[in-house]
Amino acid sequence: MATGRNHRPATRSRGIPEATVARLPLYLRALTALSERSVPTVSSEELAAAAGVNSAKLRKDFSYLGSYGTRGVGYDVEYLVYQISRELGLTQDWPVAIVGIGNLGAALANYGGFASRGFRVAALIDADPAMAGTPVAGIPVQHADDLDRIISENGVSIGVITTPPGAAQQVCDRLVAAGVTSILNFAPTVLSVPDGVDVRKVDLSIELQILAFHEQRKAGEEAASADSGPDPAAPPVRAATSSRKGPDGDMPAVMPA
Amino acid sequence: MATGRNHRPATRSRGIPEATVARLPLYLRALTALSERSVPTVSSEELAAAAGVNSAKLRKDFSYLGSYGTRGVGYDVEYLVYQISRELGLTQDWPVAIVGIGNLGAALANYGGFASRGFRVAALIDADPAMAGTPVAGIPVQHADDLDRIISENGVSIGVITTPPGAAQQVCDRLVAAGVTSILNFAPTVLSVPDGVDVRKVDLSIELQILAFHEQRKAGEEAASADSGPDPAAPPVRAATSSRKGPDGDMPAVMPA
């Protein structure tokens, strides 16, 4: 796992499954909406619907946190909001630094969802000297030369990388050296980090490619009869006679030079 | 053999596991980089390292596509690039429409990774009449009133939603009505769509919250040298005052009225 994943082996620490952790924010959002409408309690069925999951899964998820519901009644909204927030660490303030203030970096700096929940954009950093001082979302951009100082002065432990791919690894190294231990990476690169540093990746083009895969399936199914396939751009050629065995779409065999 | 029949694996992706599909773009990116450096062949070990996964997983993934390697040698880079591209449906052109041209929408419109592989930003749509006609990333923004026409005229089947959350479901409905069958949703909302429509979600604040969870745990580990509590599992301590039995941190202030 070159992505610097944090593997916590056998020793059963009080482990909440990763899949559950990934859904807690979803529940929290749904609960917050209910809270704003002053709904006092909610059943697993209702909450699950609002969060877009099924209710058995939700109940199982909550069971890892403790017994926070009341049989026959449901869950107390405010109480759950607090418990999940605490579990996620959102009862404290997390200063975040965004590195790479291009289109995407600026969009993130302006994104309301950040500030709304424990996260505070503490610094914007860019390598372009021309940007230094320019305020983006009301926060002045600082130069990358000062990255170290900025990170430690602000006590930043979560960094967001929105640089071009070529710069991402280097920025990552510097962030880690300065004390950052969690990174959200928007650059389409595989980052390598030392043990103990978490990386999460958001990759727009990967998401689109996954959609395209399913989209293609749908189209193929529809016209399952004819239409053997539009001849795409020059397919590479494969060598010699041999044991190719693609599941269906085998192709004219040719080999690259 | 297994006891059960093969039921639909939720997202029917005939044969190829969803987890594998999600990694194909990663492999493709690594392969493209190799291709650009004119590397002719690559072993599962090398390619796995470049993609940030382990080699057994990669080989298993490829085995779902067919036997595209050569034992004792490795994989032919160009050939694999083609096969994966075809599998993902990237040998054809996918016109994409982005709805909601705020900061994020504009960032996406400018994002090079889109165009680079089969995806073409065919239309930008926004509800603000003041934006109509303004070019963003060289493409004029069109008004949401014409959404229907724009989608069908351009043959768009993939839509990207970057509107504020309040507008997302409505936009989604209109996209679906106009013929879109795959949606990439950046709005922090659970979209409901009819069967046959795929939705993928990218949620920035969720990613941050997951990082915060792990970050918090790291901090706690450091400090609490002694194990966090007497008993991590749930012992039948349910007596005492009331029936709450959270793992450790019991309530502070935020209880309901």
Next chain:
DNA sequence: ACTTGTGAAGTCTTTCACAGCC
């Protein structure tokens, strides 16, 4: 000698279904 491809084993996640409580 070297690397792929894959059954089998292991682990993680989801779902079922019902006991227990309101």
Next chain:
DNA sequence: GGCTGTGAAAGACTTCACAAGT
């Protein structure tokens, strides 16, 4: 009547380890 909490079963995914091929 209601609903939660949870063992147990089912299923999906990963990893192991080695036979088979070049």
